[in-house]
Amino acid sequence: MPIPLRVARFNRRVTNPLLGTISDWLPPFATLHHVGRTSGRRYRTPVFAFSSPRGVVIALTYGPDVQWLRNVEAGGEARLVRRGRVLALNHPRRLHGQVGARLVPGVIRAGLRLMRVDDFVELASDPRP
Secondary structure: OOOOHHHHHHHHHHHHHHHOOOOOOOOOEEEEEEEOOOOOOEEEEEEEEEEOOOEEEEEOOOOOOOHHHHHHHHHOEEEEEEOOEEEEEEEEEEEEOHHHHOOOOHHHHHHHHHOOOOEEEEEEEEOOO
16 A cells, blocks of 8 residues: 555645755656646646656556646646756556566665555656757
């Protein structure tokens, strides 16, 4: 089971705004910029992101039913700021188990396994910002 709901709520209100100030520069964190699927509002969400053959893979530490993923799937695209660089991302593809875990560095994979994180999303990168 991923991170409990009460921890997720606390993180959304307290930790994420603080982490958002450094996630653009502190790997493996990155900041995902996406648009709300119904509100049209712009969001910034700190995530664990890693390079993959298609572009980027993100560990779904809160599970596969997160709002940011629904927004990205509905819009089909997002922007990711990692190490100060902007990547245009599209074509999200959900991955489960070893299919997603093998795209993450071994040390991180072990930590995610301890946290029982078994879901990932891979996004294709577009060279245009």
